[in-house]
Amino acid sequence: MIPKRAKRRDEVRGATRRLWITATLAILLAPAAMAQVRPQDLASGPGNNWLTYLGDYAAHRFSPLTQINTTNVSRLAPVWVRHNDGDADRAESVPLVYDGVMYATKSNGIYALDAVTGREIWHYDAVSVRTKHRNRGAAILGDRVYFETSDCHLVALQRMNGAVIWDHAFAPAGKGYFCTPAPLVVKNEILVGVASSGYRCYVAALSADTGKENWRFWTIPGKGEFGRDTWGTFPDDWGEVPTWMTGSYDPELNLVYWTTGNPWPDLNGEERPGINLYSDCVVALDPETGKLKWYFQFTQHDTHDWDANETAVLLDADFQGKPRKLLVQANRNGYYYVLDRTNGKFLLAKPFIKDLNWSKGIDANGKPIVIPGMEPSPAGVKVCPSLKGATNWWAPSIDPKIGLLYVVSLERCEIFYSSKQNHRPPNVGYYGTNHVAERTDPGEFYLRAINATTGDIRWEYPLPGPVYMWAGTMATAGGLVFTADADDDLVALDAKTGKDLWHFYMGSTLYSNPMTFRVNGKQYISMTAGTNLFTFALFGQ
Amino acid sequence: MERAVLRQTNTLCLWDAGSFRIGDFRLEFAEDGAIISASRTKFTERLRGERMGILRRPKFTAAIAALCLAAGVTVAAQQRARGERRANGGRAGASAASNPLDGNPAAIAAGQTRFRETCAICHGANGEGGQGEGQGPNLITNSDVRRASDEALSKVVHDGIPATAMPAFPLPQTQIQQLVAYLRSLSATAISLHLPGDVAAGRAIFFGKGQCSQCHMIRGEGGFLGPDLTNIGAARRLDQIHDALLKTGSDASNKADLYGDPMAGYRAVILHTPDGKELRGVAKNYTNYSMQVLDAAGHLHLLRGEEMSRAAFQPKSWMPDDYQKVLTEKEIQDLLAFLSRQSVRPPEGPTSAAPQPEEED
Numbered sequence: 057m058i059p060k061r062a063k064r065r066d067e068v069r070g071a072t073r074r075l076w077i078t079a080t081l082a083i084l085l086a087p088a089a090m091a092q093v094r095p096q097d098l099a100s101g102p103g104n105n106w107l108t109y110l111g112d113y114a115a116h117r118f119s120p121l122t123q124i125n126t127t128n129v130s131r132l133a134p135v136w137v138r139h140n141d142g143d144a145d146r147a148e149s150v151p152l153v154y155d156g157v158m159y160a161t162k163s164n165g166i167y168a169l170d171a172v173t174g175r176e177i178w179h180y181d182a183v184s185v186r187t188k189h190r191n192r193g194a195a196i197l198g199d200r201v202y203f204e205t206s207d208c209h210l211v212a213l214q215r216m217n218g219a220v221i222w223d224h225a226f227a228p229a230g231k232g233y234f235c236t237p238a239p240l241v242v243k244n245e246i247l248v249g250v251a252s253s254g255y256r257c258y259v260a261a262l263s264a265d266t267g268k269e270n271w272r273f274w275t276i277p278g279k280g281e282f283g284r285d286t287w288g289t290f291p292d293d294w295g296e297v298p299t300w301m302t303g304s305y306d307p308e309l310n311l312v313y314w315t316t317g318n319p320w321p322d323l324n325g326e327e328r329p330g331i332n333l334y335s336d337c338v339v340a341l342d343p344e345t346g347k348l349k350w351y352f353q354f355t356q357h358d359t360h361d362w363d364a365n366e367t368a369v370l371l372d373a374d375f376q377g378k379p380r381k382l383l384v385q386a387n388r389n390g391y392y393y394v395l396d397r398t399n400g401k402f403l404l405a406k407p408f409i410k411d412l413n414w415s416k417g418i419d420a421n422g423k424p425i426v427i428p429g430m431e432p433s434p435a436g437v438k439v440c441p442s443l444k445g446a447t448n449w450w451a452p453s454i455d456p457k458i459g460l461l462y463v464v465s466l467e468r469c470e471i472f473y474s475s476k477q478n479h480r481p482p483n484v485g486y487y488g489t490n491h492v493a494e495r496t497d498p499g500e501f502y503l504r505a506i507n508a509t510t511g512d513i514r515w516e517y518p519l520p521g522p523v524y525m526w527a528g529t530m531a532t533a534g535g536l537v538f539t540a541d542a543d544d545d546l547v548a549l550d551a552k553t554g555k556d557l558w559h560f561y562m563g564s565t566l567y568s569n570p571m572t573f574r575v576n577g578k579q580y581i582s583m584t585a586g587t588n589l590f591t592f593a594l595f596g597q
Numbered sequence: 598m599e600r601a602v603l604r605q606t607n608t609l610c611l612w613d614a615g616s617f618r619i620g621d622f623r624l625e626f627a628e629d630g631a632i633i634s635a636s637r638t639k640f641t642e643r644l645r646g647e648r649m650g651i652l653r654r655p656k657f658t659a660a661i662a663a664l665c666l667a668a669g670v671t672v673a674a675q676q677r678a679r680g681e682r683r684a685n686g687g688r689a690g691a692s693a694a695s696n697p698l699d700g701n702p703a704a705i706a707a708g709q710t711r712f713r714e715t716c717a718i719c720h721g722a723n724g725e726g727g728q729g730e731g732q733g734p735n736l737i738t739n740s741d742v743r744r745a746s747d748e749a750l751s752k753v754v755h756d757g758i759p760a761t762a763m764p765a766f767p768l769p770q771t772q773i774q775q776l777v778a779y780l781r782s783l784s785a786t787a788i789s790l791h792l793p794g795d796v797a798a799g800r801a802i803f804f805g806k807g808q809c810s811q812c813h814m815i816r817g818e819g820g821f822l823g824p825d826l827t828n829i830g831a832a833r834r835l836d837q838i839h840d841a842l843l844k845t846g847s848d849a850s851n852k853a854d855l856y857g858d859p860m861a862g863y864r865a866v867i868l869h870t871p872d873g874k875e876l877r878g879v880a881k882n883y884t885n886y887s888m889q890v891l892d893a894a895g896h897l898h899l900l901r902g903e904e905m906s907r908a909a910f911q912p913k914s915w916m917p918d919d920y921q922k923v924l925t926e927k928e929i930q931d932l933l934a935f936l937s938r939q940s941v942r943p944p945e946g947p948t949s950a951a952p953q954p955e956e957e958d
Contacts, residue, residue, distance in 0.1 A: 127738070
């Protein structure tokens, strides 16, 4: 008689063997089983990996990694640099990292690198693209990576070998649409934004599997729709309002937050009387249908090119003693805004620049109290902030524990002129005036640490140099905030105090946002400068 | 004394009274770099004259010859292209065709027949260039041919090239147009040829009998060891695809950059894993310090330092070299018909507009 236990073991062994055979067969027969990036991986935010342009859905750009911290960041040293021939004039791309492989874009191309050595695994150059705009990054889901071409095709690639799966146009480049943003993955959809030279823009959701368009949200209402009357008799398909910055997403509320650009013609509002919905807004969209849940407009009837495409940061925090779901944004118009992201209700606004002369403040409904006579005029009018804005798409970041939002801010004024310019249709480059703007002063960048719930500025750090840079920030649990100065340094500051702890001269202007990742227990920091991609780690480890 | 001799035919330039003189030479170099003889062009006389003396000085010969060869090719190409653009209103690259028979399959077929009767003796049966002494250049890859306008090619056929081995063929205009259409088809991308064949059967061979999809992908379907073929018809000429399929490991397929070229990221390796398995893979990249291997199952192995000894380079690419035996002639034709139609974007042309005047920010 076989002892009970032994028998059981044999049975188990037999079952295991059958399972093993089945499994082996499955491996042999099934297509390569490889790690799949799931939507919940994107939602869990950065760690070893960095899986979205803004780091996580809430756009915190905050990494929990602590290996590089306030005590040792002085030992940060470059480990590799890659010169990207054939990119546009400046690399705005933020790389993604998954499982030790880095995916970075350039204009009309993407490459996969061994993230530790910088060595190329594969690259893909989009075919038959005639335009060459900058590109801000890729998206990742499943076994694929996605990026937008200059001529507004979404390209899906197998991410291990760079094989192209499909390449689908989602906007007609022939009408002057062009595309630069990193796409946003929401569930099984890829959300894309567009820019144009006058024609109205939209956010579109394409199937991650097939590239088929599921919905489109137009940033300017069509004929007969709510808000159409905010444009006077302006032609239906004109007005632009681009969507060129990656949105944020709240999986719990199931709302996508997308920020929109300024109305066209940029500096001449005469032809488009009204508040020009949904220009300079944040719109909350249902990701299943693209339906508008609510909107909030920062600047009405904009004539200063103050796009509101700046990142919308989602934050759960106590606001005036009550826990609230907030959406905060430092806007190009000079005000820092706090909204309730469940319904778009305005809660607070405060200037985050010293020179702000176009408005007396923000009223109880969140509308700027505009000082008359600040529109561009033939004689010229001095307006602060400048056309480049009090901030721009330079990514902010937030350390939720410290409660500070780090914003690259620009103090600068400009003379805005208008002069009679014969009207030109979209797609030929038309601002509505001959003169655009003239600087009154060179201007200076500051990194400002803004108390996220009060709008008060806790500390600031000057980022001097000629104001050509377009760089953002990243915060880490190592107590650090990384950003750039206009003298081409990458800098690391103490996130609590703004104390300068480390800097590295990158040799050319910085046009992107830093990011961080970890491979085999070692933490790295990456950032582009010019058209080069640098990666750093602690020296001697 | 017996001298080792290197023979070379190339375009050579001569700095002569402030201008470059250009011509095609057949050169024979001795081991020490001295020119033993130069022949077959109108410049032969000059070379045998006083300047030949300069070139004979061993110290300078190699350097001068190399410089001249490089500069000569460039200068020749530029001058010819510029002249023709002026004369013909500009053929940018090889795009604008003025030949009324361009792309016409019947004309291409007629041109091919004429070519075999008239031109193949010097330029090879398929325009690949002649072998041995006195033979004509490769008409598929030659950049001057590809860059030339249809009119210029017609003129070369009709009038010949004086002082070279290229004679005049004063054929009727239609026959010359047929020849030019055929010449164009040689350098055209495969997709533009509308190659006859059963495309569906070709697809079945790709994913079935031919086992191509074990290593190659098309639109994300297939394996990892070989190059993606989704755009192969739009990116390659038919002869390149043909040679890559049937002349694996030959110069032709290497030049096509499809495989075999270690720089292209497809050098074959066997990877010995720590648990004793052997995996087929390709080295996507390798240096003294790191190697990035993609295995047949699509897993990446990022090797550093000593780990790199686990990857053993293989003498041959993973591409089989027996398709001539495995597939029938019809199957090869069908497979080529299928492959030549692969294109990421529709072949009708890009949807792009001119560069935009505005910046978004």
